[in-house]
Amino acid sequence: MSFSTPVFLFLFFPLIILGYYLIHPKLKNAFLLIASLVFYAWGEPKFIVVFLVIILFNYFAGLLLGVDNFKYSRRMVLIPVLAGNIGLLFYYKYLMFSTEIINNVFDAGLTLKEIALPLGISFFTFRSISYILDVYWGTTRMQKNPINVALYISFFPQVSMGPITKSNVFLSQMNNRHWELNTFTCGIKRFIIGLAKKLIIADTLSAIVAPVFLMSADERTVVAAWYGMIGYCLQLYFDFSGYTDMAIGLSKMFAFETPENFNYPYIAKSITDFWRRWHITLGDFFKNYVYFPLGGSRKGNVYVNIFIVFFLTGLWHGAAWSFIVWGLWHGLFRLIEMAYKRSKIELKIPSVFKHLYVISVVAMGWVLFRADNLLSGVKYWGNLIGIGTTSFSDSYSLFTLKSTMNIFIIGIFFCFPVAKKTQELVRKKKELYNFVNNVLMTAIYVGLLLICIAYMQIGTYNPFLYNNF
Amino acid sequence: MKKHSDMISFIVIGVVFVLLIGMNWGNYANIAQTVIWKLQGNTDVKAKENISSALKESFKFRDKFIDLYGVTKKALGENIIGEYEYVKDEMGVMQHILGTQPADQSNYIESVKNLLALLNERNIPCIDVNLPDRGQSFLAADKLEYSCKRNREIEDKIISFGVDEFNVQKRLVDAGIISQKDFFFHTDIHLTSKAEFLMAKYLTEYLTEKYFISFPNSDIVYDFNMYDWQDHDFCGNFCGSTGKKYIELDNFQTFVPQYETNMKLTLPDGNIRQGDFINVMTNQYTDEGSYWVLNYGQWSKLYYTYENLKYPNAPKLLVVADSMFMRANTFLALNTSRLTVFDPRYINGSEDAINCLLDDDYDAIIICHVEYFNNVKFAI
Numbered sequence: 001m002s003f004s005t006p007v008f009l010f011l012f013f014p015l016i017i018l019g020y021y022l023i024h025p026k027l028k029n030a031f032l033l034i035a036s037l038v039f040y041a042w043g044e045p046k047f048i049v050v051f052l053v054i055i056l057f058n059y060f061a062g063l064l065l066g067v068d069n070f071k072y073s074r075r076m077v078l079i080p081v082l083a084g085n086i087g088l089l090f091y092y093k094y095l096m097f098s099t100e101i102i103n104n105v106f107d108a109g110l111t112l113k114e115i116a117l118p119l120g121i122s123f124f125t126f127r128s129i130s131y132i133l134d135v136y137w138g139t140t141r142m143q144k145n146p147i148n149v150a151l152y153i154s155f156f157p158q159v160s161m162g163p164i165t166k167s168n169v170f171l172s173q174m175n176n177r178h179w180e181l182n183t184f185t186c187g188i189k190r191f192i193i194g195l196a197k198k199l200i201i202a203d204t205l206s207a208i209v210a211p212v213f214l215m216s217a218d219e220r221t222v223v224a225a226w227y228g229m230i231g232y233c234l235q236l237y238f239d240f241s242g243y244t245d246m247a248i249g250l251s252k253m254f255a256f257e258t259p260e261n262f263n264y265p266y267i268a269k270s271i272t273d274f275w276r277r278w279h280i281t282l283g284d285f286f287k288n289y290v291y292f293p294l295g296g297s298r299k300g301n302v303y304v305n306i307f308i309v310f311f312l313t314g315l316w317h318g319a320a321w322s323f324i325v326w327g328l329w330h331g332l333f334r335l336i337e338m339a340y341k342r343s344k345i346e347l348k349i350p351s352v353f354k355h356l357y358v359i360s361v362v363a364m365g366w367v368l369f370r371a372d373n374l375l376s377g378v379k380y381w382g383n384l385i386g387i388g389t390t391s392f393s394d395s396y397s398l399f400t401l402k403s404t405m406n407i408f409i410i411g412i413f414f415c416f417p418v419a420k421k422t423q424e425l426v427r428k429k430k431e432l433y434n435f436v437n438n439v440l441m442t443a444i445y446v447g448l449l450l451i452c453i454a455y456m457q458i459g460t461y462n463p464f465l466y467n468n469f
Numbered sequence: 470m471k472k473h474s475d476m477i478s479f480i481v482i483g484v485v486f487v488l489l490i491g492m493n494w495g496n497y498a499n500i501a502q503t504v505i506w507k508l509q510g511n512t513d514v515k516a517k518e519n520i521s522s523a524l525k526e527s528f529k530f531r532d533k534f535i536d537l538y539g540v541t542k543k544a545l546g547e548n549i550i551g552e553y554e555y556v557k558d559e560m561g562v563m564q565h566i567l568g569t570q571p572a573d574q575s576n577y578i579e580s581v582k583n584l585l586a587l588l589n590e591r592n593i594p595c596i597d598v599n600l601p602d603r604g605q606s607f608l609a610a611d612k613l614e615y616s617c618k619r620n621r622e623i624e625d626k627i628i629s630f631g632v633d634e635f636n637v638q639k640r641l642v643d644a645g646i647i648s649q650k651d652f653f654f655h656t657d658i659h660l661t662s663k664a665e666f667l668m669a670k671y672l673t674e675y676l677t678e679k680y681f682i683s684f685p686n687s688d689i690v691y692d693f694n695m696y697d698w699q700d701h702d703f704c705g706n707f708c709g710s711t712g713k714k715y716i717e718l719d720n721f722q723t724f725v726p727q728y729e730t731n732m733k734l735t736l737p738d739g740n741i742r743q744g745d746f747i748n749v750m751t752n753q754y755t756d757e758g759s760y761w762v763l764n765y766g767q768w769s770k771l772y773y774t775y776e777n778l779k780y781p782n783a784p785k786l787l788v789v790a791d792s793m794f795m796r797a798n799t800f801l802a803l804n805t806s807r808l809t810v811f812d813p814r815y816i817n818g819s820e821d822a823i824n825c826l827l828d829d830d831y832d833a834i835i836i837c838h839v840e841y842f843n844n845v846k847f848a849i
Contacts, residue, residue: 006524011500014490042517185475188482200541207552219612399609403548403556410545442478446485453489454538457531458551458710 001042003191003246004198006456012039017253021179029147029174032155032254039156040119047118050088051154057084058128059149065135066142078136082129089125092117097319120160122316124153126285131167133289140168148174157250161243163261163281166288170256177255187252189445194245196448199455201414202239204407205231208400213370217379223393225383227401227408232370233363234411237266240279259284266415269354271333271361286313306338307331317369322377326368333361492529499523532712539715550710558607561716562655563707567614567840574623576846580813581627581836584823584848588834591827594633594680598672598794598837599624600660601638603653616658616840623838632836635675641667654719657705659762662722662796666693669800672835682784682832689728690804696724701761721761724796725751730803733776736767743778750775750799766795771815775802782806785830789813789823789847790837797837813847823848 001008016035023031041048061081065074090098092115099112131152134140143149152170153159212220212228220228244261251258265278275283286309294305307328314327364381371377382388490497503519528534542550548557556564588595603617604610610618628634641647641664652664660668670691676682689695703721704713725747732749734742742749754764767773775798777783783806788798791812802808809831811823 005521006528007521010490010493010524011497011520014486181479182475185479185482189478192482204547204549207549211553394611395608396612399556400549403546406546438474438477442481445478445482449482449485450534451537451541454534454541457525457528457534458538 001039003243003250004195004452004456006453007042009195009453009456012042013250020254029151033147033151036151036154036156036159040154040159043160044119046116050118051124054085054088054124054128055150055153056146057081058131058153059143059146061132062135062142062149063144065132074136078132081132085125085128085132089121091115092121094315094319123162123164124159126164126282127153127158127167129289130164130285131171134167140171143171155251155256157247157254158258161240161247162279163244163247163259164285165258165281166284169259173256179255183252183255187249189249190252191246191249192445192449192452194242194247194249195452197238197242197245197414199452201407201411202235202242203455204404205235205238205411208404209235209370211400213372213376213380217376217383217388218390220380220383220389221391221393221397222383222386222389223401224397225380225389227397227404229363229367229380229384230408231404232366233266233359234408234415236366236370237262237415238411264415264417266359266362267355267417268358269351270337270358271330272337274358274362275330275334282313282316302338303335306334310334320373322368322371322374325374325377326365329361329365329368489529493524496523496527496529499527535709536712536714539712542711543715550715553613555707555710556607556609556613557716558604558609560606560650562603562607562653563657563711563716564604564607564613564615565658565707567616567619571614571622572619572840572843574619574626574843577623577838577843578626580823580846580848581632582630584834585631587827587848589631593831593834594676595834595836596633596635596672596676597624597627598668598790598835599628599634599636599638600793600837601642601649601652603658605649619840619843620838623843627836627838633679635672637668637671640671640675646671654703654705654721655716656703656707656711656719657762658707659705659793660796661719662698662724665794665796666691666724666800668794669797669804672797673801673804676784676833680833684804685780685783686804690726690800695727697727698722698724701757701759703761705762706760723761723764726803729779731778732802733778734767735774735776737770737772746799746803750802762792762795765799766792766810768792768795769815770812771817772809772811774807774809775799775805776807777802777805780804780806784832786833786835787811787827787831788835788837789842790835791839791841793839794837801835811847813842813845816845816847821849 001012003009012035016032019035020028020031037048037051040051044051058081061077061084064077065081096112096115099110102108103110131140131143131149135142143152148171151174152165152167155170158165209228209231212224212231215224241262248258248260259281261280263277263280265274268274268277290312291305291309294300294308296302296305310327310331311324312327313330314324317323317327367380368374368377371380379388386392500520500523503516503523507516525531550556553566556566558564585595600617600620602621604615607615624634642649642652647664647667651661654661670687673684673687673691677684677687684690699722701721701723703719705719707716730746730749732744732746734749736742747753750765752764754761783804785807786801786805787809788794788801789811790798791814795810798808798810813823
């Protein structure tokens with residue numbers, strides 16, 4: 001069930017929010033767990049058993065790891081549990097890809113039936129791993145109550161696309177959260193913003209980006225290649241950050257605080273900075289559970305550690321060479337930046353060039369990320385500078401660009417923290433701020449909500465992009 | 470003060486949301502019923518579809534929300550609707566985009582070939598009505614598939630193996646009898662009533678000129694002044710996706726002959742209607758919000774026959790067409806003794822459907838191809 005569908009907004013959400021606030025406080029977590037399982041089963045009924053097995057497996061593993069006087073080495077428990085979680089992820093997500101590689105390299109002729117991917121498997125596996133490792137390291141207390149573990153893994157606002165909240169952050173709020181008007185209202189507003197990002201910007205751009213990537217390299221014009229690439233940069237950001245806003249907003253309505261996942265990534269001045277702003281919780285996961293255990297920048301070879309992290313980042317997004325190369329593409333620039341930093345050479349580069357550098361690397365990376373395969377992605381790069389294309393522009397490209405120019409402008413505008421800065425500026429003028437906040441902003445939110453409902457009434461179902469991962 | 474502002478936002482947004490739910494209370498009753506049926510083990514109930522539909526297609530004031538969608542799209546200057554399903558072209562005319570890949574037309578081509586062989590044996594002429602290109606002024610037409618473009622491709626093919634062509638673009642639009650703008654609605658895939666009237670008129674003339682088929686009542690039937698034309702604001706089938714505010718509304722002209730008519734309609738199920746034009750040839754729509762196109766003809770019927778009881782010796786025609794030619798059919802029927810309309814879209818497994826309808830006494834077979842015929846086999 002997607003947040004941007006009428007079924008969610010007008011059926012699931014009101015029932016759950018009403019039930020949650022009417023039910024006895026002691027039953028709230030159990031109620032949320034049932035709601036989360038219904039939410040998951042609505043989209044993936046056939047995987048609900050797998051999902052429950054994963055939850056129970058990690059619950060019991062956590063119990064074992066958390067026993068104070070465990071007579072065996074806890075590592076003996078940890079390794080099979082991690083292997084179980086990663087193995088399941090491997091089976092659903094990477095087995096087909098691995099078989100393909102084996103067949104190509106060894107001409108093995110292995111055949112495999114198509115394996116369907118359970119919704120959100122990459123996200124809930126990482127949350128499971130987070131719980132297990134945190135219990136192992138003692139940063140989270142082992143949970144005796146299975147509802148706590150189950151709700152952490154399955155919490156419906158975050159189950160399909162994150163954010164990947166750390167177990168200690170989530171579990172510490174399990175029995176320690178209270179309704180506050182401010183938080184609840186903030187959650188509603190955040191949800192509406194996310195809905196608007198998804199429906200008004202991302203889905204509109206999807207209609208023009210998809211055909212560009214479907215075109216063969218020779219029929220794609222230079223103009224189409226450029227608006228397709230920029231359009232995808234914006235689509236992906238507004239789609240994913242829109243989902244995150246909705247997830248954070250919903251979590252707030254249930255009085256859960258959730259870490260931010262985005263912080264205006266396209267204003268970054270370096271790739272290192274970009275990864276501090278883009279999919280922050282995934283970056284944190286790899287930092288805490290891969291990079292630091294590998295030795296980080298203190299032990300071992302830091303360049304190798306970074307390489308591994310970016311290789312895994314690419315692989316996490318999908319079982320295809322294009323994702324792996326995309327991860328390594330970012331890793332390459334991250335390594336160059338690190339080498340530059342360590343060399344202590346200081347060049348005075350104007351900010352505008354730093355931004356241009358980041359945008360270029362990121363946008364070209366997204367082309368690989370979006371393309372059907374690596375070769376298509378590389379050919380797309382060629383199209384950007386007129387290689388492999390027959391014309392610079394055609395009437396179709398110009399029509400499409402002209403038709404969506406305003407959405408491009410709006411999208412680019414909201415990639416910058418202009419609204420945030422404006423609100424901060426207005427807040428300083430206290431009286432004006434009160435007026436603006438009370439009347440104008442409420443009107444804007446109501447207007448946006450109504451427009452989003454209008455978009456829902458028209459739109460064909462357009463799943464969130466990160467649902468695929 | 471911050472608390473007050475939160476309270477205001479909370480109350481206003483909450484009230485709007487509760488109002489939206491309240492307005493749809495009836496839909497929630499349907500959802501509850503669906504859930505109960507499902508829980509009772511009724512496997513025929515498609516719960517997900519029913520629930521989705523109750524909150525989307527049956528959503529209260531859905532048309533107003535679609536209008537709001539159109540207003541927003543217009544304010545944003547967007548000409549592309551949905552997933553490139555519709556576009557507003559440079560002339561402000563809506564185009565229904567069918568993708569980027571050409572359609573497989575083999576079934577249709579084969580059927581027309583078979584039909585032509587039958588007709589040649591029986592010496593019955595076969596004429597294809599070649600409609601103008603709706604996307605003539607649509608810049609992005611080169612790379613996109615839309616109905617008129619696909620029609621043109623298929624018509625070129627069937628003409629190449631011997632079907633005669635009545636080229637409406639050349640005979641009506643280029644000749645200045647009707648402008649491209651007056652030929653099509655902005656908001657609907659169909660043709661204006663005036664366009665269909667003129668198509669019937671000039672097609673009749675063509676049949677007389679080329680095939681010496683003589684029609685008894687042309688002077689009256691094709692006199693524009695012999696009808697009571699009434700104007701209605703019309704938001705056609707594209708409005709379901711764009712609302713009434715996105716593009717300029719059309720004017721739909723309904724018409725009633727101001728001369729005596731005596732017609733009979735026979736439907737496939739054996740039902741018969743007999744009487745004047747209004748009783749037989751219209752579906753007697755009166756509501757201003759009607760989808761006026763379907764006021765004429767028998768939409769969703771595989772075939773039906775009009776008999777003009779006033780002119781039993783007039784020519785007989787068989788027309789292969791969909792709703793794109795329904796009003797033209799009514800004008801043709803007023804000038805023939807028998808007119809059978811055959812819409813291949815509604816064939817259900819019977820690939821020889823037209824073979825059964827054919828008899829030797831048709832004076833001509835008219836085909837008005839539309840893209841939706843591509844996948845059907847209707848003649849063996």
